[in-house]
Amino acid sequence: MEQWYCFKCKEKMEEGEVSLTYGDMALPGAFGVKCPKCGAEYLLEEFVLTQVNEGEKMLEAK
Numbered sequence: 001m002e003q004w005y006c007f008k009c010k011e012k013m014e015e016g017e018v019s020l021t022y023g024d025m026a027l028p029g030a031f032g033v034k035c036p037k038c039g040a041e042y043l044l045e046e047f048v049l050t051q052v053n054e055g056e057k058m059l060e061a062k
């Protein structure tokens, strides 16, 4: 099982169901990660995409 960390406070995030609105769509019970410290919620898919984008930025900076 992979461990995820919050972007904001670097807290370990808990995997589970999150309730998010995505555009006009409500996504109750979507699977994602949630930060127990600041309450930030991410869809797991979205979270992964963001991490990939951050990685690409770091590569481009070199």
Ligand SMILES: [Zn+2]
Residues within 6 Å of the ligand: 006, 007, 008, 009, 010, 011, 035, 036, 037, 038, 039, 040
């Ligand atoms: Zn956090």
